[in-house]
Amino acid sequence: xxxxxxxxxxxxxxxxxxxxxxxxxxxxxxxxxxxxxxxxxxxxxxxxxxxxxxxxxxxxxxxxxxxxxxxxxxxxxxxxxxxxxxxxxxxxxxxxxxxxxxxxxxxxxxxxxxxxxxxxxxxxxxxxxxxxxxxxxxxxxxxxxxxxxxxxxxxxxxxxxxxxxxxxxxxxxxxxxxxxxxxxxxxxxxxxxxxxxxxxxxxxxxxxxxxxxxxxxxxxxxxxxxxxxxxxxxxxxxxxxxxxxxxxxxxxxxxxxxxxxxxxxxxxxxxxxxxxxxxxxxxxxxxxxxxxxxxxxxxxxxxxxxxxxxxxxxxxxxxxxxxxxxxxxxxxxxxx
Numbered sequence: 001x002x003x004x005x006x007x008x009x010x011x012x013x014x015x016x017x018x019x020x021x022x023x024x025x026x027x028x029x030x031x032x033x034x035x036x037x038x039x040x041x042x043x044x045x046x047x048x049x050x051x052x053x054x055x056x057x058x059x060x061x062x063x064x065x066x067x068x069x070x071x072x073x074x075x076x077x078x079x080x081x082x083x084x085x086x087x088x089x090x091x092x093x094x095x096x097x098x099x100x101x102x103x104x105x106x107x108x109x110x111x112x113x114x115x116x117x118x119x120x121x122x123x124x125x126x127x128x129x130x131x132x133x134x135x136x137x138x139x140x141x142x143x144x145x146x147x148x149x150x151x152x153x154x155x156x157x158x159x160x161x162x163x164x165x166x167x168x169x170x171x172x173x174x175x176x177x178x179x180x181x182x183x184x185x186x187x188x189x190x191x192x193x194x195x196x197x198x199x200x201x202x203x204x205x206x207x208x209x210x211x212x213x214x215x216x217x218x219x220x221x222x223x224x225x226x227x228x229x230x231x232x233x234x235x236x237x238x239x240x241x242x243x244x245x246x247x248x249x250x251x252x253x254x255x256x257x258x259x260x261x262x263x264x265x266x267x268x269x270x271x272x273x274x275x276x277x278x279x280x281x282x283x284x285x286x287x288x289x290x291x292x293x294x295x296x297x298x299x300x301x302x303x304x305x306x307x308x309x310x311x312x313x314x315x316x317x318x319x320x321x322x323x324x325x326x327x328x329x330x331x332x333x334x335x336x
Contacts, residue, residue: 035166037202041209044179055307060121082139093158101217102154108216110308115296121157181289188255194218223257255282294333
């Protein structure tokens with residue numbers, strides 16, 4: 001049977017073409033490789049105020065929230081989502097991210113910070129108007145209204161008192177232990193599947209080396225790189241029905257996330273095998289470390305959990321459904 005007469009073959013061919021185009025676009029806008037930093041650093045710090053932390057404003061608090069008016073400074077071509085830098089009314093620089101990752105990254109950052117890990121200061125604005133915004137931006141042109149207003153945008157503060165040293169690696173032996181395993185579990189809870197090392201950063205703050213996961217945008221979706229991309233992140237239906245714990249083998253636990261990519265991604269072998277290898281980050285985690293992370297998350301109140309989604313611009317119904325799914329996962333961890 002010819003391709004012309006076979007709808008399935010046509011669909012498959014079109015999917016492959018779209019994937020290749022998508023991968024080419026990702027490569028064109030990929031983050032520049034950074035210097036990898038190995039050795040010890042502060043990955044986690046016990047939060048003495050966990051049960052009272054403000055998940056509406058997060059690590060920066062209300063005092064550091066963005067202050068209008070906003071003025072365009074420059075476009076940022078790194079990554080696969082449209083980004084540019086603005087300066088707010090207080091003279092603070094912010095990295096603006098548009099697109100599908102803005103909401104899930106904001107919610108995920110609140111939860112990661114709440115239990116003691118480090119995150120950038122970021123905020124979501126439902127509406128953003130920027131002066132001097134060029135009409136010829138290379139990316140994101142379709143995401144603004146005729147009057148220049150953009151919706152559901154994430155602003156990440158560019159702090160003056162920190163220096164980026166490079167990136168840390170998930171498999172750095174110096175980081176092995178309960179805290180790193182707890183972070184791996186937390187990524188599974190959030191369904192953050194894009195666990196590339198270039199999404200991790202090492203900063204120098206007040207003489208300390210602070211380790212962060214700086215890109216959490218691929219969260220709250222299917223748990224793997226999916227086609228179309230709208231299934232992979234910021235997708236309530238996919239997050240709610242996705243698998244979580246897939247196996248308990250003695251004193252070790254395997255999680256679904258990050259999961260093997262669809263086989264169609266084998267058309268780009270480097271991408272496919274990199275993500276196949278990434279599966280190990282959700283596998284063979286000591287039970288006691290998974291329970292530890294569950295107990296940390298269990299200290300969050302229902303209001304705190306819902307605040308993490310409220311601040312990310314979700315509707316009341318979405319907030320409740322995301323929160324209930326998250327609470328079920330927390331209960332599964334504490335019951336291991």
